[in-house]
Amino acid sequence: MNTTTAVATPAQAAAAIPKAAFDLLPLALTLALALIAWPLIGSTSTWFTLTAAGLAMGMIIFIIASGLTLVFGLMDVLNFGHGVFIALGAYVATSMFTGMADWAATDVLWRNLALVLTTIVVAMLCAGVVGWAFERVLVRPVYGQHLKQILITMGGMIIGEELIKVVWGPTLVAIEMPTALRGVLTFGDATVEKFRLVAAVIGLFVLATMLFMLNRTKLGLLIRAGVQDREMVESLGYRIRRLFVGVFVAGSALAGLGGALWGIYQQGVLPQIGAHVNVLIFIVIIIGGLGSTMGCLVGALLVGLMANYTGFLAPKVVMFSNIGLMVLVLLWRPQGLYPVANR
Numbered sequence: 001m002n003t004t005t006a007v008a009t010p011a012q013a014a015a016a017i018p019k020a021a022f023d024l025l026p027l028a029l030t031l032a033l034a035l036i037a038w039p040l041i042g043s044t045s046t047w048f049t050l051t052a053a054g055l056a057m058g059m060i061i062f063i064i065a066s067g068l069t070l071v072f073g074l075m076d077v078l079n080f081g082h083g084v085f086i087a088l089g090a091y092v093a094t095s096m097f098t099g100m101a102d103w104a105a106t107d108v109l110w111r112n113l114a115l116v117l118t119t120i121v122v123a124m125l126c127a128g129v130v131g132w133a134f135e136r137v138l139v140r141p142v143y144g145q146h147l148k149q150i151l152i153t154m155g156g157m158i159i160g161e162e163l164i165k166v167v168w169g170p171t172l173v174a175i176e177m178p179t180a181l182r183g184v185l186t187f188g189d190a191t192v193e194k195f196r197l198v199a200a201v202i203g204l205f206v207l208a209t210m211l212f213m214l215n216r217t218k219l220g221l222l223i224r225a226g227v228q229d230r231e232m233v234e235s236l237g238y239r240i241r242r243l244f245v246g247v248f249v250a251g252s253a254l255a256g257l258g259g260a261l262w263g264i265y266q267q268g269v270l271p272q273i274g275a276h277v278n279v280l281i282f283i284v285i286i287i288g289g290l291g292s293t294m295g296c297l298v299g300a301l302l303v304g305l306m307a308n309y310t311g312f313l314a315p316k317v318v319m320f321s322n323i324g325l326m327v328l329v330l331l332w333r334p335q336g337l338y339p340v341a342n343r
Contacts, residue, residue, distance in 0.1 A: 026298045026337035033302060037309040045189030050308045056196030058304025059203030060265060064258030065281045065296050066206060067251035073291025073340060074223050074247050077139060078146050081153035082281065083274025084160030085131055085252045089123035089259030090269040091164060094173045096122055097264075104178045112178035116198065116264070123260035124253040130160075131252020135245055157274065164271045173269045199261050206254065210293055223247060283322050287329045289336025298337055302329075 034051050041047045068082045096119040097104050103115040138156045142148040177195060184191040214220040226233045226240040234240055262277065263269045284303055288295025303322050310321040329337065 023338065026295070029337070030298060030301050030305065033305055033309075037305070037313075040313060041309070046312070048187070048190035049192065050312055051305065052190070052192045053196060054305035054308035055301060056193070056200040056304070057308065058301035059200045060196075060258060060261050061280060061284060061304055062297050062300035063199075063203050063206050063261060064255060064277060065284045065300055066210060066293065067254030067258070068281055069285055069288075069291060069293060069296040070210070070254065071248055071251035072285070073293070075143075075244050077143070077248070078149045079139065079153050079251075080150050080278070081134065081138070081156040081160065082251075082255055083276075083278040084134070084157050084164075085127040085255035085274070086259035086262070086277050087161065087164055087269075087271060087274035088127050088130060089120075089256030090263030090273055091168050091173070092123040092126050092256070093119050093260040093263045094168070094175050094269055097175050101176075104176055107179045109180040112180040113198070115178060116181070119264075120202070120257050120260045123256040125256075127256025127259070128249045128253035131249045131255075132245065134252065135248040139248065157278075161271050161274065168269075168271070170271060175264055175267050175269065177264065177267055195265060199265065202257075202261065206257070207293070207297060214293065219243075280322065283326050285336075287326050287336060289338040289340060291340040292336065292338040295336055295338035 037050075038044070038047050041050065064086055067085070068079060071077050071079050071082075097115070100115055100118075103111050106112070134156060138152050139149065142152055181195045181198060184193050185197070214224070222233060222238055222240075223243050226238070226243055259273070259277075263273070266273075280303065284299040285291075285296055286299075287302060288297070288299030302325060306321050306325050307318060311318050333339070
């Protein structure tokens with residue numbers, strides 16, 4: 001009696017693997033927060049203005065937090081010195097705006113946008129170079145040792161803040177918003193700040209680039225494979241250490257980009273800006289799930305909306321509102337909104 005054994009092709013085998021459905025509940029939580037705030041605020045135009053501003057602010061926070069999410073998610077490194085790169089990006093922005101003051105003072109939109117884009121590119125380059133040195137000197141000796149990572153990177157942030165004071169001084173440095181990006185766009189009775197829209201577009205570009213690189217390219221596949229089984233990837237001839245250094249530099253550059261946008265938005269920079277924003281960043285990545293890009297995005301949007309709504313309804317509880325939000329999310333999902341497997 002003859003028997004025939006069917007051998008599945010790789011395509012058939014891949015098709016046989018069930019794909020996990022994308023969890024929409026965290027995104028629905030963002031919508032629910034906005035809808036709950038609507039009747040509390042009362043005015044639809046005010047609600048729209050606060051919502052648009054909160055979402056744009058959330059995108060800026062996402063850019064800043066995405067670098068730390070990238071480093072922890074792919075390298076398992078707790079970098080409490082992330083604030084150094086944020087502050088460096090913000091101070092580079094002050095220097096660029098001072099050196100190109102005529103481009104900021106003109107009301108020609110394309111020159112203002114060119115100034116902002118040039119500033120963020122230079123900020124990313126400077127933060128990336130410092131990030132390379134930071135990884136090589138401080139982080140590399142403590143891979144896999146979380147407690148030492150926390151202590152050493154916090155020490156690195158303190159040193160970085162002092163060096164920033166040496167270069168730029170300890171006092172507030174003002175940044176003048178480019179002329180064409182000042183003011184608001186009006187939609188009926190609602191308004192949206194022009195610069196927030198620019199920041200939101202940049203944030204969407206960063207999100208799309210990160211998701212594409214990590215999920216659709218060979219480089220992203222190698223990095224994720226190196227996290228799971230470093231020895232196997234190295235046996236195939238790939239140098240995981242170089243890939244990890246590249247990830248750390250990319251995370252630092254994203255922090256520099258976010259710091260530049262944050263400094264321009266705040267129109268002033270202090271040496272402690274990195275430490276102040278660091279607290280907000282860790283709230284975001286804890287809410288989203290440590291190492292999750294989508295979680296980082298949703299967490300940042302929730303934090304941005306919560307800050308704007310509570311700032312309007314109850315200004316005295318603004319500082320506590322984000323911590324309260326984090327507590328409520330962790331009571332619902334202790335590992336965050338989008339937990340990373342095996343984390």
